[in-house]
Amino acid sequence: MPAIIIDGKEYRYEGEGRNLLEVCLSLGFAVPYFCWHPAMHAVGACRQCAVKVFTDETDTRGKIVMSCMTAAADGMRVAIHDPEVADFRARVIEWLMVNHPHDCAVCDEGGECHLQDMTVMTGHVSRRYRFDKRTYRNQELGPFVHHEMNRCIQCYRCVRFYRDYAGGRDLEVFGAHDHVYFGRFADGVLESPFSGNLVEVCPTGVFTDKVFKEQYARKWDLATAPSVCTLCGHGCNILPGARDGTLRRVRNRYHHAVNGYFICDRGRYGFQFVNSEFRVRTPLLRDGGTLRAASADEALARVRTVLAEGTVAGIGSPRASVEANYALRALVGAERFCHGLPEKEFTLLEALVALMRSARTPFPTLPEVERADAVIILGEDLANTAPRLELALRQAARIVPDELEAAALGVLPFDDAALRAATQGGTHPLFLAVTGATSLDAMATARCRAVPDELARLALAVAHRLDPSAPAVTDLGADAAALADRIADALRTAKRPLLICGASAGSPALIAAAGQLLRALDTAGTAPMLRVVAPACDSMGVALLGGISLEEAARADTLIILDSEQLSAAQVAGATHIICLDSLLTEIGERAEVVLPAATFAESGGTLVNSDGLAQRFFQVFVPEGDIRESWRWIAEILGQPWANLDALLAEIAAELPVFAPMREAAPPADYRLDGQKIPRQSPRCSGRTAMTAHVSVHEPVPPDDPDSPLAFSMEGASGQPPAPLVPRFWAPGWNSVQAVNTFQEEVGGPLREGVLCRVIVPAGSAPPAAPVPPAFVPREDALLILPAYHLFGSEPLSLLTPGIAALAPAPYLALHPADAARLGVTVGSMVTVTLGETALTLPVVPREDVPRGAGLLSVGLVETPDALPAWGAVRGGAHA
Amino acid sequence: MLTEQERHEIDEEVAAVRGHARAAVVEALKVVQRRRGWVSDDDLRDVAACLGMTPAEVDAVATFYNKIFRRRVGRHVLLICDSVSCWIVGYHALLEHLRARWGLELGATTADDRFTLLPVACLGLCEQAPAMLLDGELYGNLTPARLDAILATHE
């Protein structure tokens, strides 16, 4: 282990090729910085991170260097507290502040501002500048991000994130010297699906959260708890913040293996359904024709009566926790429990689990995905089906020289600008086998746009080229064959190839083909990495739980349904009695016998299994108004309280279903104590404790108890750093901004201390399922093969209740190839009728070159589709809206 | 709308950098400015479309260079040197004269669209300071009288 001498004392540090700033921060030294970012590395733009280095022990003068642009080296002598360099840092911040306003008190960043922290850290306390300040006009950037350019200190982080890291092309830096402006060419909605990260990336109040602004609270006034995003299958770790019974915002919660420093805009802003006016807050009971509010006892009595009559089935949900689903299964019995999905969709999930188990190489963490050097994506439009993964693939596609290669190029391995210049935008092989245009097209080496069966044939052809014992695709077209050669060559020669496949294309054949390809890559000796994409936050949880299909469940007389918003009324039309455990009043709820008010993710705790087979625990953030309870608690009531708390339920799940046994390790149990105390959800500075409810009673209420976790609904408790799964906020003395995360990591950019990766699906090297070669696709005269098209804003129903997301969601459409449009005699914007089974949908037509011939892309989530896609649909032009 | 000729010239600039359109941005902007005197928002959008770039990407370059004009300028653009040599030997007097006699303000265009006055860093003509650049021509050893004589020839 190398050692470094800081201010005369020797310290050992980890890691080669790191910069001095990272090493100093990892050792716990407070070196101020602005432009360096652990995920985006260094450019040396702000000059804030100055330290002194000395050539040897006889050197008494030393020289000032930028620590972020200097490689740490064994035996290096460094001074941080030297008066000369300390003064240098104070002067740097003084000129960065020359144009900065003096109004932290009205700035949204105040209290969690990196600039505030750094100003205090450097000891710059009084301004000498007495002239006019430079001012700018702010831009209107859409529903999510608020802009206040006067607060800018020109660190360039925003454009480095938005443009260089996330590939956005509408945010830039304009002007030069002391007139630089960070914004868009003109006012308008930020186009990147990751725009919300600007709020956390910008060290000052230039970019702040516009949704939060509407219901603002200071960071220290928010109650926060570790949570997991429920809006896609990726399972990003998040930190929701609540105050006064409402959820105010969602921020990224650093998890090195899952989401790193960034989340997508659906995840950041899609939480507003929690505060929706459609929330059910008391039990509802059908009385005659209408639903009326009822007491819990009355409602539960009715539930028990209804459940006693006729046949019963319980419908679970891939959007509910493992605990909630299991509890329902315990209530109705394993044979009467439905996983909540139509047969076809569940088959896809089973196929994905089988695919994962057939892997032999450990599943890659996010940084491993980012370091893949050849990628093939089968059937996923990632920006819309697993956005966080798309952002990781942007990093994978980019060639980033490793330490040795950087040395050969003569650049430092953390010098972002130099590395980018040296590689000149060079990319690793990235192949897209998808059903339409995607956001990664511009980075792709080659792509194939075709219907899922054709994609499967391509994947099988590649597999055969890598392993001749795999079945051959004999009737492949010349273009596809050439592409298969190319893909096979690129994957074979890669050191870290990555295969991505998911359920989005709706094709079991494609998943089976992925299994063959994975095995063939393995046989070819490449140790392929696999990353799977599942649609919902607990799809994999229900896949492991199993159950009967939705079609079968719907035949029961009485249905008890978890999260009915994922179903259409038609799917359960046959039932006589319906009991809903819902957080929102749905169409199904409206005709239910009883609706029990269920907690959302922010009001409950539980475990979700993400696409990657990771079990992750989320914790209750706040206690909602009304008689809202966790779904599993309602069920426990019905059953007569079999589980005392979440841990008891988890213990039963582990005993009943061994596959879930590792899940108990996802977080410490409820009786865990840090320094003998619970971990407070509120900060010690939280204001208004005694005043908040004084209009009701002047006596301070006793904080609600939390029997399910080691967290407390209080500002009192342990003040140390808890283990990673329990970290309720990132804060450390002197570090009020999100940059405090540095102090929670084992070392800067690495895992949080005492983190866990709790896998319930592991690579087992089991035999991949057989993959017969599908016949070549033959377009039909009278119909189109209707394929699903996904939208970040629009295909997920709960997030559509966020007004900003609804505003950005597209109108429903059917896209088809211009040649097919011409054949069917339909023109842009005209209406067509698509008949899928019994249902006829009338939609506007969008002719698009990227749609495969003979197919149509239908926006899912925006229209109710009767059956799982793909499906043949008769299309007729000339319909009227 | 760009003219056929402008498009053609921009294509040639792109060809000159072996098809790396992004490397031709500055030259493409100069093509437009040569004829129109400045680059309007609409022109900038057209240049962006020509090069397969976004308006933001092109404007980031355009606004970085102080001699790509993103606002309308007069018929004649006068760049007056405000760097050290010129500053020592009479920049202020010239500036005052331009203001008093010709109504020129730094960063502004005269009402009759005749002149735009802008500051510029050292023109490399220190030995003949104070100096200026008028429509691309260098003039040194300036005095108010000499300035009057030069400006008078620029209608």
Ligand code: SF4
């Ligand atoms: S807007 Fe924020 S992130 Fe961008 S340069 Fe200014 S201070 Fe840095």
Ligand code: SF4
């Ligand atoms: S990528 Fe998925 S899990 Fe992550 S924030 Fe976005 S919607 Fe949530």
Ligand code: FES
């Ligand atoms: S952090 Fe080192 S120069 Fe900005």
Ligand code: FES
């Ligand atoms: S300082 Fe004016 S020309 Fe050099």
